[in-house]
Amino acid sequence: MPEIPNPILSVGDLNRAIASSLQDQFDSVWVSGEVSNFKAYDSGHWYFSLKDEEGQIRCVMFRGKNAQVGFMPQSGDLVEVGASLGLYVPRGDVQLTVQVMRRAGMGGLFEAFLKLKAKLAKEGLFEADRKRPIPTHPRAIGIVTSPQAAALKDVLSTLSRRAPHIPIVIYPTLVQGPEAPPNIIAALEHANREAVVDVILLVRGGGSIEDLWAFNHEQLAYAIAESRLPIVCGVGHETDTTIADFVADLRAPTPTGAAEMAAPRRDQLLAELASFKQGMTQAVERRLEREAQTLDQFALRLNHALPNPERMREQIQNLRQRLGQSWMVRTQYWQRHQQHLTAQLEALSPQRTLERGYAVILQEGAGAVRKPDQLLAQHDYRIQLAEGSAEVTLAKVKPQ
Template sequence: MSEISREILSVGDLNRAIAQSLEDRFDTVWVSGEISNFKAYDSGHWYFSLKDEEGQIRCVMFRGRNGQVGFMPQSGDLVEVSAGLGMYVPRGDVQLTIQTLRRAGMGGLYEAFLKLKAKLAKEGLFDEDRKREIPSHPRSIGIITSPQAAALKDVLSTLARRAPHIPVVIYPTLVQGPEAPAGIISALKNAEKENAVDVILLVRGGGSIEDLWAFNDEQLAYAIAHSAIPVVSGVGHETDFTIADFVADLRAPTPTGAAELAAPRRDQILQELDAIFQALLQRINQRIEREAQTLDQLALRLSHALPNPDRMREQITGLQQRINQAWSVRIESWKRNHTHYQLQLEMLNPQRTLERGYAVILRQEKNSLFALRNSNELHVHQNYQVRLAEGQAVIEVSRVDTEL
């Protein structure tokens, strides 16, 4: 074939042909390497290179895919990716279009993480409408972590600085190892049973995926989701993601961040209280002004409703005098009645009868005294009490002569 008869391709056509050839030749490949020049754009897409001792290749991971990664990669991370091999035609760069990204050497754990994450997401445990509001002014804060964890010191220091007035309750547990998930679940249940805190901080410092694996436990995820107390997760560093982060009511990038999200700053609270006080004072002043205006209007209406105020004042004075006079008459009547009743009571007083020379004979029966009214009630050898005008005496009857 002569040189003139050969087809002359444009650069774009050539690059597209190469890209098509690469896509036809390679299906999905798994590649391991070190991330370099990592950039996350506002669009949500990630661009970086994978390199090793022998070479490097450009990579792109689009937003729809990297949302499933579970951590934010950084330059220097060793990772494994599954990708399609192709070419970016405008630049003529061979590149990997990444579908899956995981930390190198953690394939099995990462696959289990993604599988559990997908399962719980399907069940709705990550839905925002399920998550509870974190109280803006908690009365007390609970912390679930290891007493030996460095994260606990950071959290306590942050809470003491931001909100020293809020009590803190620590629920100690293991946060690493096979027994850690059961311990964390038990701590959650204890917090619910005691009902002493308004929000729980689930915190742990950074570490490898194995170190943080306790927070990827399925039963722990259900315990967090069903907790009666809102949970703030602060596990690892900002780039670390666990199942507990996704299911918690609020995820903090670090343990210190969890403390900052749960505890309002003391000076901020004071500013809010001052703002509320000023608002209340303004409302009160406005109310007083409105009521004063209403009072002025009522006074004006009242002045128009009284055709002769002086005459009405005279009538009021006359009524007061009549009331006072009627009251005086009533008092005098009560005094006269009182005197009359006193005289009647005095006339009926038995003592007056005794003073006229009479006596009364009383008979003792059990614990009571009875006055004798009939001579037949007198019996010999019986003791009787005789009361006179002055004094009393006990007598014994030796003989009774009854006159008919």
């Protein structure tokens, strides 16, 4: 009979010994592979496998670590993970505990992103106390983006639906490629110099990390931080994250979301106005009731104090007249105040401007024409008037 080695280990002890050995030998490794069987639990933890043509391994990425990834992995994605190798003792399964994840092939860009993010965070550019508040009722909204971008159409559509009375100013710029960062910086500086808007929407549609790389530029981050006007950043899809998102005063999940965050809904403004009117009316009625009760008390005291009933009735009548006049004056004041607020709201409507004889010249894909050098002969334009619009072709342009 073969000699039994000493000591005899339990299964749990053996698995823990293997786990300890693996952690000592593979404390930190980088592994690339294809994501499969990906599951995100309500706890916030991710469980999945990495596989290639030669094998697969189980992985876990805990909440807090995966919050820094910047995208939601899907089965079939090629990724690279930084992890520690260990063994899940209850099942005896070898697994990777993932600390960092990036898309495969993006290692250099991802590392540059993390390095710049750490530097700017240390300088305080992401701190909440330096964020500027977003105005709840902006007088005008600026949009910094490409005139050809689909994101611009989404933003304009959302603003037109929510707040058609708020003027829009577009600051065109490149949003992709090596020339994009200085273009975006120049557009932000232009908006700050003009100071005709109360908030800026910095928007761009989704794309790969290379497509969005212009928004990870260090000088652009400083330009956003130094802007006197508050900036809402809506770049990419909800899972996309850029340096501009961290520095901006408010991050929106999408360009459409940025428009929704910056513009109040017109119907909500009207509802608030109606609520103010109701509140003021009720306040006046309550005051009138209190004064009437006081008047009754005075009348009672007069009946007990004065022997002349005719004089008392005369005083009561005078008090009633004064009360009625006071009520009339106060009511007229609140009516004038309501009319003033209604007139202000109407005055902000672009339709009122058109009805005064003005017109807006619109160019396909570029919005309103604001400068003479934007008018070109033999080009089609749409003129928006108070009672409709007309398509025109300019035969000759003579700037003055």
